[in-house]
Amino acid sequence: MVTTTPLEAELLALAGSVPDPELPVLTLRELGVVRAVHMRGADSVEVELTPTYTGCPAVESMSVDIERVLQEHGMREVTVRRVLAPAWSTDDITDEGRRKLREFGIAPPRAGRTAGPVALQLGPTRAALAPETDPIRCPHCGSADTELLSRFSSTACKALRRCLACREPFDHFKEL
Amino acid sequence: MTTTVSTTAALALGDDALVLSHRLGEWAGHAPVLEEEVALANIALDLLGQARVLLSLVGDEDELAYLREERAFRNVQLVEQPNGDFAHTILRQLYFSTYQHLLYAELAAGDGPFAPLAAKAVKEVAYHRDHAEQWTVRLGDGTDESHERAQRACEALWRFTGEMFRPVEGLDVDGAALEAAWLESVEGMLRRATLTVPEGPRSGAWRAGAGRQGLHTEPFGRMLAEMQHLHRSHPGASW
Structure with a gap:
């Protein structure tokens, strides 16, 4: 040290x-x-x-x-x-940072999960998927009923999602 | 930790990323839907970032990108292939991002000079691979039209895929193991997408796959001309 x-x-x-x-x-x-x-x-x-x-x-x-x-x-x-090493991870975002992201209308990355995309899901986008233990919640209304629109959004670090409860689209800071 | 960076290896990896980044950037303003325009541009940006790090390991990034002649580029021929239709671009993405993801995962696990970049980039490329896989299924198992186009792209690019697994001086990876893992993954994806795995050779058909030696296919010269002309016409220009 x-x-x-x-x-x-x-x-x-x-x-x-x-x-x-x-x-x-x-x-x-x-x-x-x-x-x-x-x-x-x-x-x-x-x-x-x-x-x-x-x-x-x-x-x-x-x-x-x-x-x-x-x-x-x-x-x-x-x-x-x-500096590249050790590689930055979304786990490096502080709790305060996550709270601010949510208030700003961006769903924060979920903590402590293995980086990378989730396993490939076949079938229509809105098919009932296996229940997520830690779903991505809508930053506007808090609903866990959201769907992915695009893996890449306004910046490389975000994905575009839509809330199926309040119908608002929102950005999700992807886990990395 | 190994600190000696092989110029050959850095150029091979860096040029793959740079050239594919430029190809994907050509979709800007032309993608089928806005979300895909943004997705392809983001993937291109990730690749450009990787290229900048890799090329900077062995020289001046701008000089290497803008002032080398075609024969000095060491990218595999797969990445320089024109975008074609959307299916063509997606199959190129599937073939390349699967390779790059497996390669970076192996490099990240080692202690060589590319480990820090690979550890960072492997997480980005996981999203590129996922994007390509999802689209491969959607196109292959989609309409008759999308299936036919995906099958055509799958076959047209197949012969360029063997080159990715040839040995590169200074790159400490097991090419045969990488190739076996790649084949298992890609063939599995193609089957899930109801596509037929091509039967043709994956290299050597007409010496396809000499990009690492500086021999490129005809469209690459025109791509480079477009990529380099501003820098060459206006040396030192800045925004």
């Missing part, structure tokens, strides 16, 4: 307070993408940032925002380094 200085902890909190450019209700800390901050000199700092998806275009915007915030805090040189 590398020790963190008080200044590093302060800068980490600042970097983590930057809002996500795609989901501005979440901070980068709540999204779980800011991994560490290391001082490289008196006023030079390196930030480790991990992407949600390898091709996430928001990473560049996040980097620029982190640089700006830390420079405003007196850092002359800010380097944002992209």
